[in-house]
Amino acid sequence: MNEETVLYACEDGIATVTINRPRAFNAINREVVAAFNAILDKLPESDPRVLILTGAGEKAFIAGADIEEMENMDPIEAVDYSASCHRLLDRLSSLPIPVIAAVNGFALGGGLEFALACDVRISADNGVFGFPEVTLGIIPGWGGTQRLPRLIGQGRALELLFTGKRIKADEAASLGIVNQIVPKGEALNGALLFARGISRARTAVANVKKAATMGLRCGLDTGLSLEAGCFGNCFAHPDQKEGMAAFKEKREARFEEKSLKKKGCHVS
Numbered sequence: 001m002n003e004e005t006v007l008y009a010c011e012d013g014i015a016t017v018t019i020n021r022p023r024a025f026n027a028i029n030r031e032v033v034a035a036f037n038a039i040l041d042k043l044p045e046s047d048p049r050v051l052i053l054t055g056a057g058e059k060a061f062i063a064g065a066d067i068e069e070m071e072n073m074d075p076i077e078a079v080d081y082s083a084s085c086h087r088l089l090d091r092l093s094s095l096p097i098p099v100i101a102a103v104n105g106f107a108l109g110g111g112l113e114f115a116l117a118c119d120v121r122i123s124a125d126n127g128v129f130g131f132p133e134v135t136l137g138i139i140p141g142w143g144g145t146q147r148l149p150r151l152i153g154q155g156r157a158l159e160l161l162f163t164g165k166r167i168k169a170d171e172a173a174s175l176g177i178v179n180q181i182v183p184k185g186e187a188l189n190g191a192l193l194f195a196r197g198i199s200r201a202r203t204a205v206a207n208v209k210k211a212a213t214m215g216l217r218c219g220l221d222t223g224l225s226l227e228a229g230c231f232g233n234c235f236a237h238p239d240q241k242e243g244m245a246a247f248k249e250k251r252e253a254r255f256e257e258k259s260l261k262k263k264g265c266h267v268s
């Protein structure tokens with residue numbers, strides 16, 4: 001396996017995962033899926049507090065699944081491939097840390113699905129979004145039919161899914177797909193800036209992510225019970241005492257540095 005198809009770096013608690021197939025516009029193939037899984041296996045070693053996902057080069061975040069690799073799949077292989085990427089994106093989205101997509105160009109098909117599995121999307125102004133699958137005679141198979149309607153509503157999602165049309169970053173922002181737009185070439189810097197603005201109270205951040213993301217998978221009553229549990233979790237952690245003491249003493253809180261290692265790699 002060529003390990004360089006996915007790059008990993010971690011600095012000052014912020015991890016960056018870069019899909020590195022710029023000549024194929026960072027299209028995802030099985031090798032990328034395996035390399036990404038291997039990076040997630042090792043994530044607790046560097047114990048980041050935020051993860052940023054981006055694509056190599058100036059033109060594409062990820063231009064989808066590798067069409068050449070998919071072309072001759074039979075239905076059973078297609079189901080297996082779909083499920084294997086569901087597992088990868090579930091691992092990514094259930095990390096107990098914020099995950100930010102830094103979209104630096106095309107985010108099409110599977111590329112948009114990778115971006116949707118992130119918590120937040122920062123896009124350069126040359127970002128292009130869409131689900132062209134129907135134009136290839138297939139449908140999104142890595143969560144797009146499920147995550148997009150949950151994010152922007154069924155009608156608006158179906159418009160993109162039915163037509164396969166591409167939209168620019170400003171339209172994606174107005175639909176709620178993109179959180180922030182930054183100038184071309186600045187997606188990673190924009191994501192880094194966003195990451196640095198996230199609270200260092202890691203347990204509180206992990207619990208707020210768990211409540212807000214797992215809560216979307218259930219009804220309101222169950223979601224409220226989940227929130228109560230997450231609220232309680234915070235009171236079992238020293239950060240709650242420290243945060244409230246710091247407020248009373250009119251000083252900055254000193255929250256615990258490490259938590260991914262202790263808590264394992266899942267929000268659930």
Ligand code: CO8
Pocket residue numbers: 023024025027063064065066067068070077078079081082106108109110111132133136139140141142
């Ligand atoms: N797969 C493979 N190669 C790709 C892909 C892709 N998705 N996208 C781009 N490339 C390659 C091109 O083949 C080309 O390679 P080469 O130079 O060797 O010919 C290179 O990247 C550059 O592409 P272009 O020359 O086409 O560059 P343009 O600037 O003219 O166009 C586009 C850029 C608009 C991104 C164009 O390449 C394009 O439309 N790409 C395909 C986008 C697409 O349809 N994506 C969806 C794919 S399907 C999918 O993602 C399904 C996900 C769920 C799978 C579930 C599995 C069971």
